[in-house]
Amino acid sequence: MADRHATRRRARRIPKPLDRTRLNDLALHYAARFATSSGKLKSYLERKLRERGWQGEDDPDIPSLVARFAEKQYVDDEAYGKMKASGLLARGYGARRVEEKLRADGLDEGVREANAPGECEAREALFAYVRRRRFGPFSTDPQGAGPEAARKHREKQLAAIVRAGHSFDDARRAVEAKTEAELEEWVAEVRD
Incomplete structure (x- = not known):
């Protein structure tokens, strides 16, 4: 006899739209869990905003949230760039590949140049x-x-x-x- 609970599907829970507190919590959780750059954090928050929507009174201010996280050093582009570049070089990737990865991660030109291999x-x-x-x-x-x-x-x-x-x-x-x-x-x- 088949288990009657085996074929039941769980209803997919629709996530609540974001407000200022939820957006801050998402950013804090992401920065705590992953070593990240400010560009990657910004794109993550923008993606979550597209997926879940916004229900706050005013428009979300993602750039200021990312800047605040960088100011508190939750996100450090220089350290992230150095870590990522040294990891890629240790695996044998060349200068062009390192530069492409740092650009894709949203690091500015100064950080990319500082971490370019000699x-x-x-x-x-x-x-x-x-x-x-x-x-x-x-x-x-x-x-x-x-x-x-x-x-x-x-x-x-x-x-x-x-x-x-x-x-x-x-x-x-x-x-x-x-x-x-x-x-x-x-x-x-x-x-x-």
């Missing part, structure tokens, strides 16, 4: 990416493949490295490196 950081990130993905000197070439298959394999590696945000010249240098030591020397050239 040549040394970019090469170290490329080295980490190539090693993790087993490209270039870490690669295992297609077994028994001819020159056409090797060329396609190399092109796929180049495309993946460029998509990860590295320059084409650096990608080519990494893929064409014969040994791990050669690639390490290239990275060490810009250290100091």
